[in-house]
Amino acid sequence: MKELIRKLVDVSSPSGHEKGVHQAILKELEGHIDGYRYDNIGNLIVWKTGVAEKPKKYLLDGHADEIGVVITHIDEKGFLRIDPVGGVNPLMLLGTTLQFESKETHEMIKGICSYESETFEDAKKNLQNPNYDVLFVDIGASSKEEALRHVHVGHFGTYESPFIDQNGKLISKSMDDRIACAIIVQLFKELGKVPNDVYGVFSVQEEVGIVGASVAGYDIMPDMAIAIDVTANSDTPKGFKRMDLCLGNGPAIKIKDKASISDGLVVDTLTNCAKENGIPYQYEVLLFGGTNAHGYQLTRSGIPSGTLSIVTRYVHSPHEMVDMNDVLNAVKLLKKVVE
Numbered sequence: 001m002k003e004l005i006r007k008l009v010d011v012s013s014p015s016g017h018e019k020g021v022h023q024a025i026l027k028e029l030e031g032h033i034d035g036y037r038y039d040n041i042g043n044l045i046v047w048k049t050g051v052a053e054k055p056k057k058y059l060l061d062g063h064a065d066e067i068g069v070v071i072t073h074i075d076e077k078g079f080l081r082i083d084p085v086g087g088v089n090p091l092m093l094l095g096t097t098l099q100f101e102s103k104e105t106h107e108m109i110k111g112i113c114s115y116e117s118e119t120f121e122d123a124k125k126n127l128q129n130p131n132y133d134v135l136f137v138d139i140g141a142s143s144k145e146e147a148l149r150h151v152h153v154g155h156f157g158t159y160e161s162p163f164i165d166q167n168g169k170l171i172s173k174s175m176d177d178r179i180a181c182a183i184i185v186q187l188f189k190e191l192g193k194v195p196n197d198v199y200g201v202f203s204v205q206e207e208v209g210i211v212g213a214s215v216a217g218y219d220i221m222p223d224m225a226i227a228i229d230v231t232a233n234s235d236t237p238k239g240f241k242r243m244d245l246c247l248g249n250g251p252a253i254k255i256k257d258k259a260s261i262s263d264g265l266v267v268d269t270l271t272n273c274a275k276e277n278g279i280p281y282q283y284e285v286l287l288f289g290g291t292n293a294h295g296y297q298l299t300r301s302g303i304p305s306g307t308l309s310i311v312t313r314y315v316h317s318p319h320e321m322v323d324m325n326d327v328l329n330a331v332k333l334l335k336k337v338v339e
Contacts, residue, residue: 001186001328002165004028008178008185012101012108012158014068014085015205018042020101021064021178025185025202032188033200043216044202048188052195057222058338059199059303060187061213061292062180063206063229066173067316068158069098071137071151078141080111083132085156086207090130092317098137100157102150109150110160111137159318168324169247175320177206179310179327180228186331191338197222198338206292210259213295217303224266224304225296226337228330230320231284231309243287245311247323250280251330254307259290260297266306273336279329284309308334 007028013021022044026036029046036046044064050056067086074080082098084090093113100109116134117123126134141147164171184200191198199220203212217225231254233239235246245252253270254262274281284307296305308330313321 001182002170002324004185005170005179005182005327006163006172008182009163009172009174012099013064013066014156014158015065015208016085017156018064018202018204021181022202025064025181028185029188032191039216041212041215042204043212045216045220046188046200048191048194048198050194050196050198056196057199057220058196059201059217059220059222059225059296060184060334061201061203061216061225061227061296062184063177063204063212063292064181064202065205065207066158066176066178067207068156071100071153071155071157074144074147074151074153076144078139078143078147080137080139080147080151082135082137082157087316089316090132090135093135094127094130096318097160098157099160100151100155108160109139111139111157113137161318169321170324171319171321173318173320175312175322176230176315177228179230179312179322183228183327183330183334187334190331190335194339196338203292210290210292210295213292214298217296217299221300222303224269225293226266226270226334227292227296227305227307229291229307229309230312230315230322231286232315233311233313236313240287243285245282245284247311247313247321248325249282249311250274251326251333252282252284252309252311254284254286254291254293254309257286257290258288259294260305262293262306263297263304265304269337270306270308270333274333277332277336279333279336281333282311
């Protein structure tokens with residue numbers, strides 16, 4: 001499964017540009033699904049049809065997009081100005097490598113993010129409190145004309161970072177939320193004949209406002225929707241003292257976050273399946289943020305929805321860290337739920 005994860009996190013697919021990762025997912029799922037379709041907004045929906053006389057419908061969601069940046073201006077010397085796509089803290093960008101895929105050649109154009117430093121005082125101030133007005137990206141171009149041969153205003157980009165497998169942990173960009181995509185893909189690979197209908201939704205534009213999940217369940221109207229996503233941790237030095245979320249303690253069954261309260265049916269189903277099968281788990285109360293469960297809750301007359309989370313260190317950085325055992329246990333738990 002590690003190779004599957006590596007393949008998915010390596011793809012550069014920021015919000016609104018999920019086609020690349022969707023193609024990688026479909027390639028992995030060949031021979032393991034009964035069908036797939038794209039809806040009008042671009043969500044990729046796959047399924048396996050249940051064999052029971054009256055099958056239930058389970059929907060599993062993992063958002064396919066990742067945070068990124070968009071080019072807003074190119075100056076006469078070829079330097080790029082950018083704006084965030086999703087929650088990208090400018091502090092995280094300093095000194096990082098960004099990548100922009102050429103639509104014509106599919107070549108990855110690399111650039112280094114830095115900050116204005118006209119005087120020592122400016123440098124000190126901008127380093128201590130960076131913002132997008134003082135950031136720029138250097139792709140090595142000598143002029144605007146040279147830069148325009150590779151990128152343009154409106155060009156989307158993402159972090160570039162290595163995939164690291166070390167001490168039972170996996171580290172990469174875009175674990176948020178490719179780890180969920182990998183979990184759903186692995187689940188479909190392991191499923192044989194199932195009694196219930198199982199839908200996998202690889203939704204779009206979660207990072208800019210839960211866009212895809214707001215419509216993905218409309219035609220399906222499942223009995224239950226489970227969003228799979230990353231969540232924050234509290235197990236690093238002076239981590240969040242009002243939360244209890246640790247890598248390696250199992251997937252986290254969300255109770256609530258700032259966007260939604262998980263439906264009791266989902267919480268109880270996940271908890272009971274974990275207990276009955278000896279699968280480690282932890283409960284999650286997130287003090288901020290939200291997931292696609294919110295979108296499914298508001299679909300038509302409402303869908304019972306909740307979230308299964310993978311505790312992740314350094315979320316929205318170029319180096320997000322997950323525990324491989326948490327990932328494997330998430331697959332085991334979801335398999336028990338849908339079977």
